[in-house]
Amino acid sequence: MVTGCMTHRGMAALTALAAVMLLPGAVGVASADSVHGYRTGDGATATKGASDSSQAPQLKPGLHTDSIKSGEQKYYAVTLDDRTSAYFSAVAAPRPGTKVKDYGDKLTLTVQDSDGTTCGAQARPSFNGGGMAYPIADYASRRIGADRTECQKAGRYYLVISREGAAASGPGSWPLEIDYLVEPPLRGSTPARPGQGSWSTATPAPRTDATKRSARGGTGFNDAGSVDTGVWKDRITPGETRFYRVPVDWGQRLNLSAELPNAPSGASGFLARMLGLGVYNPARGAVGDLRFVSYTGKPAAAKAFTAPVEYGNRFNPTHSVSAMRFAGWYYLEVSLHPDAERYFPKGAQLTLRVDVRGTAKAGPGYAKPTGIFSVTPDDRETAEKGQTAHEAAKSGTLMTVAYTGIGTGVVLLAGLGAWTLMARRAYRSGARVAAGGAVSAVAPGAARAPGTAGGPGDQPSLPGQATQSAQQARQKPPFGPPQGW
Incomplete structure (x- = not known):
């Protein structure tokens, strides 16, 4: 049957679409003999x-x-x-x-x-x-x-x-x-600079979650992999720089640690600058300097602890505090020196300990939508999933297409159902005509001739139309799309 065939094809198409939605995004990972350069924005x-x-x-x-x-x-x-x-x-x-x-x-x-x-x-x-x-x-x-x-x-x-x-x-x-x-400008009054001692400068201990989630760092700001509070793992190649991003709202701050494991057995030596960690705000402003730590073959960690995000920080003369002036995506830049090849010729496991501390609070009240200078529920979901901006946008597009496709499928199936019902009624009408003779042409609203029987499937012909014969009724296909389908 046409309806069965079309239904199966429609369901197959929707199933294929659902399968596409479940495919994970592929992200290029640097190999030992090829280090990717910075990817500019699309x-x-x-x-x-x-x-x-x-x-x-x-x-x-x-x-x-x-x-x-x-x-x-x-x-x-x-x-x-x-x-x-x-x-x-x-x-x-x-x-x-x-x-x-x-x-x-x-x-x-x-x-x-x-x-x-x-x-x-x-x-x-x-x-x-x-x-x-x-x-x-x-x-x-x-x-x-x-x-x-x-x-x-x-x-x-x-x-x-x-x-x-x-x-x-x-x-x-x-x-x-x-x-x-x-x-954009503010709608109300401008918040003052936070007072001295309004937040602690003592660096807390890094997170110690037992489970490590997989992160996928990018080559720069445009393809940075998303992370949120927790412990994450990735791999980094000597000479490579990887970028990550984390949503930080008003009133929140970052406590970060990027760590290398101990060197494989037999490796020794000293590198004054081995692993670097830098932080940037949503406008790509540096939050302090990118700092490198030394390495002797033992586990090493590069750390950063920021001020809380406050609008009034822009009035602070300390650069690392002044940069913490926006809510939004903050970026982590992690670099591994090329000389690390002596310890990790095939790359090293990188551990990121990310701790977004503090309770999010309302922003200062901009006169217009802030766009990049805000944190949305979608941002938090993207970070929790570890998606890049491109993957998040692609996922949103696929969901829109999926919902549209499902909606179209529902309409299609409803149309096929109506089509089937109409075709069956037409077939029953033709069968009755074949059994009992032709139906006389009756103008809309006119009384039927005495002795003419009407049935549920009978439809009056418009004036001037010829009477449909039983032979014509039998020749009409029992199933077929309505005109204009």
Whole structure:
């Protein structure tokens, strides 16, 4: 039967869709002989900064890509209002294995108004991993606030990025990713800076959960693997940097530990900089410096403990506290020095102890939706599942398609049921015509001729239509789609 065939095909399609929904996302893992470089964001706009401010390309909010050479300075133009704070981050991501010099190779980020006045502090991210090349990032901003006097007017501004480099590192270009974010104004009063001693600076012990969940670190901010409170395990290759992200709400803080196990039997030696751990806020601002710890073959841990997230932290002169000014996704950057190959030629197990401490509280009350500067229930679910942003978006799309498909299937099955019922009634009507003769044409609303019997399956013909014969009724297919199906 047509209905049975169509039903089975529809169910098979829905089953296949459900199977797709259950497939885990595949994430590339670095191998011992191939270390993946930084992955730029999907849909990022390619641009080219100018050496002359008058030729500076115009940036819009979002991700942009460029490159920068040693000794080069680049200008980018932006148009800002007099109400919204703007943050401009830059990620310099030389390929793994690129030669860099600690503290000698760095970026400088500055925001300037049209008169050349600097808006706030400069950002100067640099390398400090014993010559290891890894992504470095930070932001510069134009912040609106009663405590500021410069750069408060609407108009044309410039993001200025320059690269300083040691001669030994060479003049080759570094890939550059720029992120332009806006923070809406507050609806009410501005929260004050938290008072001295309002939170403890004593680092608590790391979590000791017995169960380790699997994490999948990414190459950068765009494909970072999600984690939440708990103990996580992953693998990391010498020379590799892995990124993770964790949602941190207003009033919460992070207690982190990234750990390496003891070296295999027989391995010995000392590395001054072996394992690095850095933390970044939702606008890719560095929360302190990325710190490397030494290694002697015994278990080692790189740790970080942040201030609680408070809007008023932006008024604190301490950089690591000032950066804890937004709720949202915070990023963890973990790097393993290439010389770790002497201990772990096939890579090492990495243990992440993540502790989001404190109770989430209401935010300061923005005048517009905050987007990236918030934590949603979906964010928490994504973190609990350990998904990347791409996997979470794909999962949401598949669920939408699935619900749509299920809804379409329900409509289809209902239509097939109605089709079957109509076809059966038509068949019974034809059978009665064959047995008792043709039905006379009767105008709608007109009385039947004496002696003419009507039945449930009989339908009056419109005026002018010919009488249907018993032979025609038998020739009509018993099952078939209604016209226009």
